[in-house]
Amino acid sequence: MKRFGFSLTSIAVLLTFFCLLAAAQSPTRSAGRESTVSSNNATLEIRQGERVFHAQCGRCHNPPEDLSPREARAVVRQMRVRANLTAQDERALLKFLAP
Amino acid sequence: MIYRRLIILLLLVLLFRPVARAQSNSPIVSGGAGFISTTDGGSTFMQPVIAPVVAAPLGDRWLLETRVDLRGLIFKPSASNGYQGQFFDTIEYAQVDYTATPWLTIVAGRFLTPFNMYNERFTAIWIRNLQDAPLNFAIGTRTNGYSDGFMARGVLLSRKNYQVDYTTYFSTLSTINKLESGRSVGARAGIFFPHHKLEFGVSYQKLLQDQRTNSVGTYLSWQPDRVPFELRGEYAHSLLGQGYWLEGAYRFSHFRSPDSLLGRLQAVGRVQQFVHGEPDPTGALPSVNTQRAEFGWNYYLPHEVRLGASYGRQFSSLGDRNVWNFAVTYRFLFPLFPGSKDGQP
Numbered sequence: 001m002k003r004f005g006f007s008l009t010s011i012a013v014l015l016t017f018f019c020l021l022a023a024a025q026s027p028t029r030s031a032g033r034e035s036t037v038s039s040n041n042a043t044l045e046i047r048q049g050e051r052v053f054h055a056q057c058g059r060c061h062n063p064p065e066d067l068s069p070r071e072a073r074a075v076v077r078q079m080r081v082r083a084n085l086t087a088q089d090e091r092a093l094l095k096f097l098a099p
Numbered sequence: 100m101i102y103r104r105l106i107i108l109l110l111l112v113l114l115f116r117p118v119a120r121a122q123s124n125s126p127i128v129s130g131g132a133g134f135i136s137t138t139d140g141g142s143t144f145m146q147p148v149i150a151p152v153v154a155a156p157l158g159d160r161w162l163l164e165t166r167v168d169l170r171g172l173i174f175k176p177s178a179s180n181g182y183q184g185q186f187f188d189t190i191e192y193a194q195v196d197y198t199a200t201p202w203l204t205i206v207a208g209r210f211l212t213p214f215n216m217y218n219e220r221f222t223a224i225w226i227r228n229l230q231d232a233p234l235n236f237a238i239g240t241r242t243n244g245y246s247d248g249f250m251a252r253g254v255l256l257s258r259k260n261y262q263v264d265y266t267t268y269f270s271t272l273s274t275i276n277k278l279e280s281g282r283s284v285g286a287r288a289g290i291f292f293p294h295h296k297l298e299f300g301v302s303y304q305k306l307l308q309d310q311r312t313n314s315v316g317t318y319l320s321w322q323p324d325r326v327p328f329e330l331r332g333e334y335a336h337s338l339l340g341q342g343y344w345l346e347g348a349y350r351f352s353h354f355r356s357p358d359s360l361l362g363r364l365q366a367v368g369r370v371q372q373f374v375h376g377e378p379d380p381t382g383a384l385p386s387v388n389t390q391r392a393e394f395g396w397n398y399y400l401p402h403e404v405r406l407g408a409s410y411g412r413q414f415s416s417l418g419d420r421n422v423w424n425f426a427v428t429y430r431f432l433f434p435l436f437p438g439s440k441d442g443q444p
Contacts, residue, residue, distance in 0.1 A: 055293040059320055059329075060220045062357075065403055070434055074127040077162050078154040081196045081204050082219065084264035084289075086257045 042099070049096025052089045069098035126155035126435040130166065131225035133428035140420035144174035148224055150191070153435065165193040190277050191222075191245060206250040206268075209278060213250065213266040213287050214239030214302045215316040215333045225430040228348050228365070229395055229409050231422065234373040235342030237383035238335035239285070239304045239314040246270030247280040255288075262291045272308060282307040289318075296322040302335075310377075312338040327352045339384055342373035348397075357399075365397040367409070389415040395424070403430040 053063060057079065067075065072094060080090045130151040137144055152166040168189040175182050194208035211219045218240050221227045236244075250268035257263075265288045272282040284307065289300030302316040316335035322328065332345035346369040352362035373389045395409025404427065411422040 051293075055296055059296065059298065059322060061226050062399065064430070064432060065401075067432070068434075070125055071127050071432055073124060074154045074156055075129070075432070077156045078152075078164055080198070081162065081164075081206065081252070084252060084254055084266075086254045086262070087201045088257070 042095070045092060045095040046099050049092035049094070052085075052092045053096055056083055056085060056089060057093075067097050072098035124156045124158070126153060126163075127432060128153055128435050129430075129432040131223055131428055131430050133224045133426055135224070135230050135424065135426040137230070138421070138423040140418075140422070142175070144172060146173070147171045150224065155435070160198045162196040162198075163194075164196065166191040188277070200253075202253045202255060203251060204253050206252065207248075209245055209247050209280070210250055210268070212240045212244050212246045212270070212283075212285070212304075213252070213268060214285060214304055214314065215287070215318045215335060216300065216320065216331070217318075217333060218244045224426070225403070225405065225428045228346065228367040228397060228407075229369055229393055230407065230424045230426050231393070231409075231411070233333065233342075233344040233369075234371050234385055234389055234391060235333070235335045235340070235344065237379070237381065238337045238339065238342070239302060239316050241281040241283065241304075241306065242381045242383040243279065245280055246283070247273045247278060260292065260294060262293065264289050264291070285314075296324065309380075310338060327357075338377050339379045340374055340376040342371065344369060344371035358401075363399045365399065367393075367395045367397060369393045385415065387416045389413060391422070393422070404428070405430075 057063070060083075064075070076090055076093050076097065079085060079093070080087075085093070128151055130149070132149040133147075135146045135148065137146070148168065148170045150166060150168045152164065155163040157163065168187070168191050170187045170189070172185045172187065173182050174185075190209060192208070192210045194206050194210045197205045197207075199205055211222070213219055217233060217236060222232075222244065224230065246268060248268060248270040250266060252266040253264065255263045255265050265286070267286040268284065270280050270283045270285075273280045283304055285302065285304035287300060287302040289298055291298040298318075298320040300318050302314075302318070304314040306312045306314070314335065314337040316333060318331070318333045320329070320331040322330075327350040329348050330346070332343060334343040335341065346367065348365055348367045350357070350362070350365045352359075355362045357363070370392050371390070373385050375385060375387055375389075378386065391411055391413040393409055393411035395407060398406045400406065407424070407426040407428070409424045411424075413420050413422060
């Protein structure tokens, strides 16, 4: 019984360690210059997405109000087929609608 | 005991993390609802409409999508009778889309017939600027506008200054209730200049049954950069007749922001002409030469609600008449399954 308890503790410690390790490997750890560059890239992508929206989607309808990231993904997938968007346009639109 | 609970909790978190991520591809329900009142040549009828669209992405390449039109028709058969009602339910499309390559998407199922641009882009009640469909709508769409079969479409060329897209399809004859379609093949090609927001395209359809007619069409769409104006039009020709429509819409957001009292207002005008050919067995096309001029206002309220009113004057040898339309439309969009709004774990 004692051995089983020890084993559970070890597993819990190991799992916690792996969770912490996974969290530490997330992109949020990048700092300084790297984060500035990625922030600039993200801004450029959002602007590109805005241009795509006004050029492609704006031909037929106004921008939707209050679109969550979850909804935006499905909407953009659907519009890729309906409006014959390129894969690049799809990515840019997603950045614009769900930054 | 506490360790066991801790482990179970951790395992649950680890197990459901991928599921929570997969929710980012979660299906949505969108579409439009509205109420349209029409007075055509003195007789008035009203249509409450709801047209939900369900879109469900499956992985990175597959998408299931469907739109159903549920519509009531409230009308007075004669001046002495009271109002009567009828209900219509139509499956407008129910299709599976597979993005095979960056330039090819394969569609199977029931889809909107891709002839010119009106049928695919402007049949949703919350999108169209004027509620009445153009006089030549039935050319190339075989009256109902739906096809059952296969379609291949995508972007053929994408450059900085222009983009070429294409659509080809085959539709089979179907007499299944709610899934009726005609046997036909067709293609459409368009070129779009993103810097000028100018689009031009051509369409072709060959009906493979009955009179085996050919239909050809062309369309144009333009939105100048400096003013909130849009111009679009179509021309279509077949054995049954030929016709064009040209529509211009100006949003007063040029003077103030789009959300200002004046900026929410849009003026719309459309002219159209139809020259009849062989008699149309379906009766969807005018039986005589017809011209119509329309003018209307749309007001975009907050929360995706829009009010619209339009007046049209129709001229034909059967008698000139007035056509009035009043509409309130609402555009909705929400996740199909409840959950966190952003779909993040």
